[in-house]
Amino acid sequence: MLDLEDRYLKIFLPNYIFLTEAGSSFGYKHTEVDRQKMKDVFNDARREMIGSLNRDKKLSLETIEKMRANL
Numbered sequence: 313m314l315d316l317e318d319r320y321l322k323i324f325l326p327n328y329i330f331l332t333e334a335g336s337s338f339g340y341k342h343t344e345v346d347r348q349k350m351k352d353v354f355n356d357a358r359r360e361m362i363g364s365l366n367r368d369k370k371l372s373l374e375t376i377e378k379m380r381a382n383l
Contacts, residue, residue: 314334314335315334317334317335318333318334318335321333321334
């Protein structure tokens with residue numbers, strides 16, 4: 313799958329993907345402009361919305377057991 317993704321990245325060169333190879337972001341550093349954009353988007357309202365996604369959510373016993381088994 314990585315080979316196929318890599319091929320499509322090279323063919324289409326999408327401008328919203330900053331990596332040039334599929335599978336790893338090792339060694340990539342965001343520009344200062346990119347970092348500022350990420351900080352601007354991640355404001356207090358967004359932080360609260362993301363934090364509230366799982367708040368007060370009840371997990372089934374089956375899900376809890378599966379999570380314990382993976383530790």
